[in-house]
Amino acid sequence: MSQDIVIAGVGGQGTVLASRIIAEAAILANQPVFTSETIGMAQREGCVTSNVRIGEPLYGAVIPDGKADVLIGFELAETVRLLPKLKPGGTVIANATKIVPVSVATGKSVYNEAQLSEYLNEWPGSCYIFDASRLAEEAGSFKAVNIVMLGALSTLPDLLFTSEQLLEAILAMVPPKTTEINKKAFLAGRQALGGS
């Protein structure tokens, strides 16, 4: 059995750390794993994508179109942008927050929040949209949005790793002084999807 998770976001939101954490959880669960991340120029506020592929058969690290089981979107427009990666009936976990790019601020392009939300809500599979950025701030730092999203992910059924393994991977990989914030962020993400 294999599982493909794609993460969409904006450079600086912590997508790279999120995919590494999932991969470490997969290793804790004795599963083979690949990740592929956007590193380089796009990390300066550009579109970034992380791919995580777990289990067998495992071919390459980059998920083909229409094959991802789960899409985790850290930002509204970026979630919509990567929707073609999701398989029919796949699950979307999306942060409702928008990050307005400079192109929109300077009038070179448009960000139609209502249209994008509506389009996402029409997705014919499970689709959870919630304000993860607010939950991260409430947990102690806007930077913990990646951990909130992982908390939400951990509530999905049939993952190839347990939520305990995911939390263990998080705590092993974040700076020790942020442990409490990240524990809170993880729990907030779980609760957002009805977990505890």
Add this chain to the structure above:
Amino acid sequence: MTKKKLLMGNEAIARGAVEAGVKVAAAYPGTPSSEVFSTLARFAKEYGYYAEWSVNEKVALEVAAGAAYAGARAIVSMKQVGLNVAADPLMTLAYIGIKGGLVIVVADDPGPHSSQNEQDTRKFAQFAKLPVFDPSTPQEAKDMTIAAFELSEQTKLPVILRPTTRVCHVCQDVVMEEVPKKDQAFVFEKDPSWVIFPSLAYQKHIWLNEMQEEIAAAFNYSPFNKLVLKNRTGVVTSGVSYNYVREALAQLGQEVSLLKVGTPYPLPEKPVLELLRNVDRLIVIEEQEPVVEDQIIKIAWKNKLNHSISGKNDKLVPREGELNVDKVRAILAGFLGVEDKTTAEQSPPPPLPARNPVLCAGCPHRASFFAAKEAVKGKPAVFAGDIGCYTLGVAPPLNAMDTCLCMGASVTIASGLSKVESGVKHLAFLGDSTFFHTGLAGLVNAVYNNADITLVVLDNSTTAMTGHQPHPGLPCTATGVNDKVISIAEVCRALGISLVKEVDPYNLAEAVDAVREAVDFTGPAVVIMKRECVSLVKPAKICWVTDKCVGCKVCMNKLGCPALVPAGEKVIIGATCTGCGVCRQVCPADAIEEVAK
């Protein structure tokens, strides 16, 4: 139980070098190669080898070669365009050879994701007549690194390892082996064969040409080349394309006779001939140049085999950009004559906002570019740019870059322009690390030939774009303390440049005045914009918009800082603000204040 660890491809290469007993590592950073060396630097003390960030790739290769002359194992890493800088030593090192294993890691960037071109290092290896390995996964990259050291010592030739972005920046659970403990003393044995000379070059060239056949023959039995015969249709693939081919075949439910190539140059004949003799036609699927394909066509021609060989030559496989499973599946479906069942069509999404990378919130380069533009307002001027984060200065609304070519070319392109364009001010912009890399030689040239240019050094005290590596202008090296910090301003003065200014770009008025003075000066002048990269400092304050905001949006439209966000008719400042205060200085309504964080 074997120990496995999640490693990025670049970390896996570094681990391979450590397990192979590397003694010297040198590099200049460049995406997607940088983490090879930063990982090696991290473990240098623990495993007892020498590691240095060199000022450029030519220097790095020569330092590594020197160590290999004495018999030590050495590794050097760079991105594809870095090999152009190192081409001079590389081409002759192939003639001279080495004693200790020398592995040259050159990371290619098909796409490109973070590069100025898509050159194929396998082609460069062929040109330099050096063997090259092409890994498909981090695990294979690690195994190939060890094999490359061994091959290098057997053949006395440097060996190239050419990972691509999708190996470098892919993480995998990689098997960790023991690191052997060996204390060795190395001695350089003097011999005329270390001194290249026309007559020796001719002799060595004959030897090098003979080696090509010898290495190709050795690669006949390499575990990195794998042939699986299934039917009369053949597919040959190299590097990461192997992963795409396997997955695409699985998606299409098809089988073929598959040759995976891990050593694209010199291509071994045996597996190729075995495939050719068992198939009627074949397609070669490789990224970038037809390196494997052209060699297969040659092998078929030499052996009078009249196969149909598809790939780049009949335009079935693109030469530009990155391949992926979806592209390869479409290619294979066409080649095999089967239907490519694409997934259910979704309705097209609403228009998505363009999100190109931009300078970070509070980036000092934004202030520098803004100040330079203000300084030349009303005067015709050309801004020659360079390679680094600051290349992003090209984006609107700054539009502060008119040329960008390669590392160090800002000074020299501006110099060339200044010799033919009259009545125009020529400004060059480069970073502190680029200054030491290749900018310095161009500046010496500008002084020597009295070019009327202004060089603006965007000194953010790091090599930011590639992940904050040190350079000779900083008090640290790759592994420790540097007590011989080289001051860029002092270097410029020592070159005889009489106008050298150091200013803080966050102080816009001062920065504008400094650039204005430099531009009005006849002959080469230098302005050093000194302010640490925002990613390296914890902001002490933030800016906020008071109710004096008149909604003119001058701050947003002039600076394009991502922390400035429209909120109805007005502007608000988001959480990414670093309190640089530059927007406060451009606000015509005095509506922005700085407050402690």
